[in-house]
Amino acid sequence: MEHNSSNFIKTIIKEDLESGKRDRVVTRFPPEPNGYLHIGHAKSIVINFGLADDFNGKTNLRFDDTNPLKEDQEYVDAIKADVQWLGYEWEELRFASDYFEEMYNRAILLIKKGKAYVDDLTADQIREYRGTLTEPGKESPYRNRTIEENLDLFERMRKGEFGNGEKVLRAKIDMASPNINLRDPVIYRVSHASHHNTGDKWCIYPMYAFAHPLEDAIEGVTHSLCTTEFEDQRPLYNWVVEECEMEHQPQQIEFGRLNISNTVMSKRKLKQLVDEGIVDGWDDPRLPTISGLRRKGYTPAAIREFVKETGVSKGSGVVDEAMLEHFVREDLKLTAPRTMGILKPLKVVITNYPEDQVEWLDAEINPENPEMGMRKIPFSREIYVEQEDFMENPPKKYFRLFPGNEVRLKHAYFIKCEEVIKDENGEVIELRCTYDPETKSGSGFTGRKVKGTIHWVDAKHALPAEFRLYEPLISDADEAEGKTFLDYVNKNSLEVVQGFIEPNMENVKPHDKFQFFRHGYFNVDPKHTTKEKIVFNRIVSLKSSFKL
Ligand code: ATP
Ligand code: MG
Ligand code: MG
Numbered sequence: 001m002e003h004n005s006s007n008f009i010k011t012i013i014k015e016d017l018e019s020g021k022r023d024r025v026v027t028r029f030p031p032e033p034n035g036y037l038h039i040g041h042a043k044s045i046v047i048n049f050g051l052a053d054d055f056n057g058k059t060n061l062r063f064d065d066t067n068p069l070k071e072d073q074e075y076v077d078a079i080k081a082d083v084q085w086l087g088y089e090w091e092e093l094r095f096a097s098d099y100f101e102e103m104y105n106r107a108i109l110l111i112k113k114g115k116a117y118v119d120d121l122t123a124d125q126i127r128e129y130r131g132t133l134t135e136p137g138k139e140s141p142y143r144n145r146t147i148e149e150n151l152d153l154f155e156r157m158r159k160g161e162f163g164n165g166e167k168v169l170r171a172k173i174d175m176a177s178p179n180i181n182l183r184d185p186v187i188y189r190v191s192h193a194s195h196h197n198t199g200d201k202w203c204i205y206p207m208y209a210f211a212h213p214l215e216d217a218i219e220g221v222t223h224s225l226c227t228t229e230f231e232d233q234r235p236l237y238n239w240v241v242e243e244c245e246m247e248h249q250p251q252q253i254e255f256g257r258l259n260i261s262n263t264v265m266s267k268r269k270l271k272q273l274v275d276e277g278i279v280d281g282w283d284d285p286r287l288p289t290i291s292g293l294r295r296k297g298y299t300p301a302a303i304r305e306f307v308k309e310t311g312v313s314k315g316s317g318v319v320d321e322a323m324l325e326h327f328v329r330e331d332l333k334l335t336a337p338r339t340m341g342i343l344k345p346l347k348v349v350i351t352n353y354p355e356d357q358v359e360w361l362d363a364e365i366n367p368e369n370p371e372m373g374m375r376k377i378p379f380s381r382e383i384y385v386e387q388e389d390f391m392e393n394p395p396k397k398y399f400r401l402f403p404g405n406e407v408r409l410k411h412a413y414f415i416k417c418e419e420v421i422k423d424e425n426g427e428v429i430e431l432r433c434t435y436d437p438e439t440k441s442g443s444g445f446t447g448r449k450v451k452g453t454i455h456w457v458d459a460k461h462a463l464p465a466e467f468r469l470y471e472p473l474i475s476d477a478d479e480a481e482g483k484t485f486l487d488y489v490n491k492n493s494l495e496v497v498q499g500f501i502e503p504n505m506e507n508v509k510p511h512d513k514f515q516f517f518r519h520g521y522f523n524v525d526p527k528h529t530t531k532e533k534i535v536f537n538r539i540v541s542l543k544s545s546f547k548l
Contacts, residue, residue, distance in 0.1 A: 007312035009047070009253055013055060013223060016251075025057025026222045029083065029090070030064045030215070033075035033196070035267030036282040036289045037082045039303065039324070043258040046307045048225055049088040058091035060219055065097045066211045068195035076196070078282070082290040087300045096215050097197040103206045103214050104158065106244040107169060107188060111150045115243050116187065117143055118153040119170050126168070129175075130183050137175035137183040157190055160203045164190050171210070173239065181236045185209055213237045217246035228254040228314060256316030258307070262472035263288045263321060264485055278489060279473070283527070285537045286473040286493050296470070297513055297523025297539035302328040321472065325540045332513055332521050332539070334369045340377070340410065340455040341516040341536075343467050343499040345384040347459060348431045350415060353381040358460070362442065363411040366515075377502050379412050382459035384500050389454045390431060392420060399452035401431065407452040410517060414439035414450055455517040462500035466535040468525065469495040501534065508534060518542065 016022040027048040031041060052059040061083055065071045083090065110116035119142045121129065131137035145153075157167055169188035177183055187210035192203045206214075216224045224237075231254045241249055259265060264273070265288055273279045273287070282289050285296035293303060306327040310319055359379045365372040390401040401407055406416040419432035439445045475490045505514075510526035520541035528535040 025055040028060040034070035061090035062094040068193040213240040216250035221250040259318045302331040341501045342384045344387040346387045378458040378461040383456045461503040465501040
């Protein structure tokens, strides 16, 4: 994968190779399998795999599975599928849990060196004793236990003699450090929980801050790339590698997180939306998950190009969602077949068109890519147009159908609205129009012009279809006081309408993508499409004010 543009991490790597500090590049993508990947993770994937690739290095996919309560095999499988779908191949598949024995031994090494101790304080007390930015921490009364006592207690922690939270192992660093992360962080906790990979073998689990540097060191990771909220943990990361006497020394480098407007991007919140049934699973097209974007119709290339465009820097601003949409339009422009679909149908009878006649008209599959060839569309006496393409009392500059007005039917003829049929409630249910045979599309007719061109489908041949139209799920992700993001869920984020499509689409498959004339790009939904009914997700509408 090409990752040409320069950035500060690339510069560091280049210098490391030139100076001989490193002779190779090894990175890793280290998700915790506690949820599905989102587009923020895609940024980390593109950076880790992309940078290694730039320097002929390698990238491991490593599951950072040190918290058994939240992790699940379902997430492991989904994450693997998403990384592959994005177009990346990992060198090795690793699980942090495969290193539990080694981590345990390194913890014992720390105890033996007088660099770790078993503490009986509760979690609340530990927090309280930790101090604040302006106040130094207070030492635990258990801090000066003997090495023998610590070794004994830690072994008994492993054997399961203590309940959850009864005892922890802490690194013995400095309770007065200006960096709170160094005030004797907890490195092991008791958790009597079954682990998706190690089952019931362990009832003590390493904390992230202890486990992660060891994982990197064990795997020979040269550049451990993470987001900037870990910047303050870097001294601890280095402390762990050094004090645990790891042979290999990885280097942690932080970059800014990706945030997108009108989007929640934390697995915790996404899980809440899924668990509370607010969305239709992790792959709901309204979610910024990789599986949601895929189901909506995003392509791997669009996601990769978007992420690359957001760049690699220390800062983490909020990127406009319109930028993501821009990239999928760019990717689909030349590949998606054009077609016509009616989302909210209004029947039109062409009164001067012969009853039994059917014409098969020629239409380009993609005018921007003529190599895609032509398609046939039927035309006969009854068609459907869009409800919003008719107005009985139009404002100025409305060029679509209204009584007495003439428009062009895309790929077909001019029609003129002659009569409006209403039901007993006064709702317009049908239009009677006439057509002019002289005006056939492609015939070179220049006799007169019309200002509006509308789309349509032939009523007799059309296939029914469902269209799912989306708006942002969260209308304002900034949480005001006393509110949570759930208070900002947009009630209109999904609109489902029943319409019609061209008959030549009979054999579409899940994930086929089309550009519906005037409506935008759509993807055949893999979950709801059946033999009887094709369901389309709108990926994105056609127009955008977004400029790169
Ligand atoms: P979340 O907070 O959404 O749960 P996380 O950071 O806890 O995300 P992990 O599974 O630990 O999720 O993430 C794996 C990797 O992806 C980490 O290196 C993390 O820094 C990176 N990552 C997660 N979210 C983003 C983001 N929004 N932008 C860039 N990288 C991200
Ligand atoms: Mg994490
Ligand atoms: Mg998280």
